[in-house]
Amino acid sequence: MSLQGITQFALTEHALFEMKRREINDDEIALPLAEPGQTEIVRPERAIYQRVFQLGDPPVPYLLRVVVDIDRRPPDVVTVYRTSKIAKYWRQDP
Numbered sequence: 001m002s003l004q005g006i007t008q009f010a011l012t013e014h015a016l017f018e019m020k021r022r023e024i025n026d027d028e029i030a031l032p033l034a035e036p037g038q039t040e041i042v043r044p045e046r047a048i049y050q051r052v053f054q055l056g057d058p059p060v061p062y063l064l065r066v067v068v069d070i071d072r073r074p075p076d077v078v079t080v081y082r083t084s085k086i087a088k089y090w091r092q093d094p
Helices: 013-022 026-034
Strands: 038-043 046-055 060-069 076-083
Touching: 013 076, 026 046, 026 060, 026 076
Parallel strands: none
Antiparallel strands: 038 046, 046 060, 060 076
16 A cells, blocks of 8 residues: 655654664655655554665665654654665565
8 A cells, every 4th residue: 555755754862862772864765765665564552664775885775664653743763763674574576
């Protein structure tokens, strides 16, 4: 299922803590929320927005995953993380 992009969101205390710990800023999560590469509903009120991006020199591909409670207005970002294990999370369309 494809969800619409999110341009306005709130950050939970947990999300702020994890963003600081993982050195991820607001601008980095804004793009996958507004223009996700993929979305996934994990339960009725929660979704994951994700997008592949390049980081480092030389550039290395990473996946940024943003977990969002979509049953609120504005939606709450619950947590966010990057991973190099793109194939584990990226769904290939048949």
